[in-house]
Amino acid sequence: xxxxxxxxxxxxxxxxxxxxxxxxxxxxxxxxxxxxxxxxxxxxxxxxxxxxxxxxxxxxxxxxxxxxxxxxxxxxxxxxxxxxxxxxxxxxxxxxxxxxxxxxxxxxxxxxxxxxxxxxxxxxxxxxxxxxxxxxxxxxxxxxxxxxxxxxxxxxxxxxxxxxxxxxxxxxx
Numbered sequence: 001x002x003x004x005x006x007x008x009x010x011x012x013x014x015x016x017x018x019x020x021x022x023x024x025x026x027x028x029x030x031x032x033x034x035x036x037x038x039x040x041x042x043x044x045x046x047x048x049x050x051x052x053x054x055x056x057x058x059x060x061x062x063x064x065x066x067x068x069x070x071x072x073x074x075x076x077x078x079x080x081x082x083x084x085x086x087x088x089x090x091x092x093x094x095x096x097x098x099x100x101x102x103x104x105x106x107x108x109x110x111x112x113x114x115x116x117x118x119x120x121x122x123x124x125x126x127x128x129x130x131x132x133x134x135x136x137x138x139x140x141x142x143x144x145x146x147x148x149x150x151x152x153x154x155x156x157x158x159x160x161x162x163x164x165x166x167x168x169x170x171x172x173x
Contacts, residue, residue: 005168006033008094008118009161012082012132013039014153015124017059021066022154023121028070030165035076036085043078044071086118086135094118098136099160100128101150105141113164121157
């Protein structure tokens with residue numbers, strides 16, 4: 001990734017360890033700068049983990065099934081509370097964009113990402129909470145062509161991150 005650009009993924013209140021592992025693997029493959037796992041999103045085992053050891057190991061094993069080691073390569077951090085993180089990123093001049101379907105959303109295929117971007121993805125079924133959507137700088141969405149209304153959260157994150165990364169790379173030439 002270009003050092004002049006920072007692309008961050010925030011995974012908020014996603015329940016599935018397998019989705020988390022898949023997103024970590026995608027972020028490794030695309031060279032994403034950092035992943036924040038927030039709210040009740042499961043996260044890999046930490047050195048001084050405060051969770052019960054058997055629970056931390058179980059979640060770690062589930063994430064590893066799809067991450068295949070990417071959880072050790074991608075810089076990631078767990079934060080219980082999303083709001084201080086958003087304030088910290090804004091102070092560092094990040095645009096905070098939510099990947100969500102909304103009447104006010106910008107289609108991702110017409111979106112040019114700024115140099116510092118944090119993309120939030122959220123709950124598998126309900127999507128990102130309304131109070132978070134109201135607080136972001138922009139909502140982006142992936143236009144759907146078929147009968148289904150949405151992609152799996154890990155697939156949607158991969159599409160959005162690839163678009164942003166590809167836009168960054170093509171702007172270097």
